[in-house]
Amino acid sequence: MSQLRAALVLTVLFTLLTGLAYPLAITGLGQAMFPHPANGSLVKRGEVVIGSALIGQNFTADRYFHGRPSATSAADPADATKTIDAPYNAANSTGSNLGPSSKALAEAVAARAQALGEGPQPADLVTSSASGLDPHISPAGALAQVARVAQARGKPEAEIRALVERQIEGRDLGLLGEPRVNVLALNLALDAAAP
Amino acid sequence: MQADLLQAGIYALSLLALAVPLGWYMARVFTGGVTFLAPVERVILGAAGDGAEQGWKAYAAALLLFNAAGFALLFAILTFQHRLPLNPQGFDGLSWHLALNTAISFVTNTNWQSYGGETTLSHFSQMAGLTTQNFLSAASGMAVAVAVARGFAARQARHLGNFWTDMTRAILYILLPGAIVLAIAFLALGMPQTLLASVDATTLEGAKQTLALGPVASQVAIKQLGTNGGGFFNVNSAHPFENPTAITNLLSMLAILAIPAAFTFTYGRMVGDRRQGRALFVAMGVLLVAAFVALYAAERFGNPLHLAFADPAAGNMEGKEVRFGVIGSVLWAVTTTAASNGSVNAMHDSLTPLGGLVAMLNIQLGEIIYGGVGVGLTGMLLFVILTVFLAGLMVGRTPEYLGKKIEAREVKLAALTLLVMPIGVLVFGALAIATGTAQTSVQDQGPHGLSELIYAYSSATGNNGSAFAGFTANTPFHNTMLGLAMLLGRFGYILPILAIAGSLAGKTPAAATAGTFPTHGPVFVTLLILTILIVGALTFLPVLALGPIAEHVSVLAGRAF
Structure with missing residues (x-):
């Protein structure tokens, strides 16, 4: 049971971290620092x-x-x-x-x-x-x-x-x-x- | 030619310069020596709540449960993407078989794509769905390698470590920082990163051109670092937005091989004998260079059928991009097929027959020429066990590795894995031909048609993900069978090697004597390479003769289909 809980909790946590926070942070960074390439050159x-x-x-x-x-x-x-x-x-x-x-x-x-x-x-x-x-x-x-x-x-x-x-x-x-x-x-x- | 070899040399040296320190760093990460994110680690693992040491069965169970949960979530996201946010183009949910294939594909670190990204997937699917699994499948593979190294090194131990801890550390200390640095470099070098879907342009000649865009840089960074390979766009890293310059090309190739190559050094440190890691690095390196020489020669020579019309100076340029040329495309093709990455910067379907053969063979050897992150190393260790067994037979001694006796159980498990590639490629491929589904999916006539089919099933079973893309894989039959091949190719190796590690962990290493066969010298490296080539040749030579070799002979004879 503890294994199942760990699997579910970590799937959710890492989806938030690597699937949303990471790409959105890179998007923000790109738009702020490199707007020309970030929008398609x-x-x-x-x-x-x-x-x-x-x-x-x-x-x-x-x-x-x-x-x-x-x-x-x-x-x-x-x-x-x-x-x-x-x-x-x-x-x-x-x-x-x-x-x-x-x-x-x-x-x-x-x-x-x-x-x-x-x-x-x-x-x-x-x-x-x-x-x-x-x-x-x-x-x-x-x-x-x-x-x-x-x-x-x-x-x-x-x-x-x-x-x-x-x-x-x-x-x-x-x-x-x-x-x-x-x-x-x-x-x-x-x-x-x-x- | 000189300029080409110079680029190959720059790549090889940069890779070595990167892999050695990274190998040291990763060994420190997985032995708990890196702690700069300890508070975050504690929060995440505290929430997970299961940090106890695990034997091989519990470790494997954790991995399977985690991958099952990831599969279920990804399948749901893909199926219901039309009801989820960040879908600016209003794409529909995927069919059951395409969602099934894609979810298996990304959870198993294959990243085979039966779809074209920019015409199928919402930004939410690309980010929360695929980017997440790019991290998690890579971290799962890395955890396996770490557990195996511990098992091989242990002395009368019952445990291999804790999967949740290893996987979390792989993400926090290696994959995520690496991806952030790489994504920023990619942005600076021209890659887009926006939540817009597309921009309409009016071309110089007055036509409308819709430029597909999206959060590209963040996904490309992790697709390379984690040897995933799933492209944002249909043509993957051949797309100018996904790989704009020769510099991004070099960085991408380095990112693909960095972790797999570093793992040999990590392994050497973790088993307490760095020579063992170096021997594996050299064996893999010899195979990589040999593959490069063969593929380069084939593509540089060009296509004999086009000699009268295409200037041979540039080599075979069909399906290649001018900014990379033959050398940039060949280095990439070798890298991506050796490393089970599967991203492409040239269309492999249009490689010369012998060039395509090398790409295919790299995959068919079992993805052990550095291979996927973590699993490339463990795949190689299976061949190491077979090689010490064969060497033991030759001299009549009980085989030993790292001082531990290799006995019937280990050899049986290792030999079992030799069946994975033939079942996934030859049995499934034959089934596709017998049911007629192969014939309707191949694009080209003649022997090349067979090559397209064999490449698809090799790519799936090897968890590579690249394709002879003329092959129409998006059918219920192929989506399902390729999905099964991917599962077989992932867990058909991971479970036996974990079992072997569990068994070896319990043994006591004996001190080396004058009669011990050393597993770090040139004799062993040569034997290891020969074992790999003999197994690969015995398994695949017949089908390669009917496909690429027959095609090569036809082309030389001036015959087209």
Whole structure:
């Protein structure tokens, strides 16, 4: 009996301590000390929220740099039991989960590469990300799009290329992770510098 | 390549630098040497009211009762979340089978997720339900390891300690302070922590984007420290909110392995022979590095089917994030499968065939390459008993460990646990195929389909929680069977090792003689590693040949499905 009592009492006590007090205290701390990241690292233009610095968004126009293929989906507005492709749906993260021997994956990779040009293309531009929300592309992936963006904007390629190079982020602390370009930041800089 | 190996080296050295002092600290905590929260401890244990020394049966009963109470509460929270507060998106209660699966999953420290967090669970469920069990299941596993270490070290004793005290100390002195520090670091590095559910943005191209948010940092901190692994979001630590930078990636990986690795040193101190702990650390380390080399080579080489279209310089990037690249994803995949954590920062379903094989095998070996907090160590000790038994057979002497005779009872109990993985993976997997439920749940055709099924049941039985996520697990059959596999994989190891500890506690250690087989030297470590690999290979090679190996050969031959 004493064991049962201990089990029940400690379940309740620790739910209060670790399930409520702990996350709520961290929430209070986060809101007080780090309000920008705690609320999603939102990027605003004026008062309008245009996205999060951490979350990729769907770019399709020629005048913008494009992010990686995204496998996220959303409920079909016509039939809620079905889903439709909805790239960069930040309310429903997912990867493609296609296996390495998948024919569908091989065909998708081939089609994406051929749309970009001849021969092998930067791997990040032809494969879908893990989250479907990857905010980054590789420097090679950005440079591969310079000609298209320059043409769509009627600007010299050298100017756009210089802009991309300024946006390349190195490894964190010079050691960790991979060199990369944040696509939203790049496109914002592009709109500001070469409208 | 150089930059990759440099990152691997930084990780390995940081882990060692963290695990050694933490091992010392944890040994002090569990022997009552740390008292800075003594008043809080007294209030909590006073309310619980049962602080007497327990034999192995009473200790196990306490653990089972505590986990049963946690299961009942979590099941109720998930089922009735629509009537509870903090449900800003108005999510419905979970179906019985999903609530059953999820409650078992979090109570057994598996954190298998048949659901997507941001589309299924209220903030209340995530916090009061899941975050609580992240702490309690981890503390339960740690208590088991402590009791086992006491039993192995004791001299003619009947008791292993008190479960309530050990579990409470694990939370107050290790998990909670660690989680608070880590959560604050995560906040500073960009993770969200809010009670809002989402924010609507208007993208540069004018589309609406709903950004799911929530109390992320607090949950991620404990999901890593406690080797739980259950993500706030569907894609877990691949989500930029759940793992925003390469620095959070490194901190997360360190948090996953810190306590399991430190436990080897804690164990060495608690049994009064630090060489014993170091030997286990080395054996686990060798297996970890071997797994890393194999997985890294496979992912770096890339997918032969895509060579004509994807520049091979970056390796296999399907299902990976640019900020981590191949190296950050590979280090994580090895870490999370070795440690029974199960959080992912890349989609394991899209790993190359051999990369996926390594991830799967790490789990199938029984989650003893550091393993889950506490239970990784005790799982390894079961292999130690089998190894001294085999070594004893070879030289014709009665096997001994820490000076104590290993006799029929201990060997039988240890051998019994060898059945856990094959039953959970092979028998349950075969049942799923025979009933046709496997075929309707797998996403991919060909050998990869089998890999998806086998990975799911390996993950559940190994209490890992990661997935080949193309597999549709949210069905009554799989939710129930995976739930049973998780229970089997948790208590099928914990009860026998507690029984062994109870039996060894009563024995008198004999002094080492010239004929004693030392269990801390390179010969023993080699034998231990070989025993683990032989058991794993004998059990799983056939099914691995039909799954990932067949797929590898197909891909090399240019065949897709």
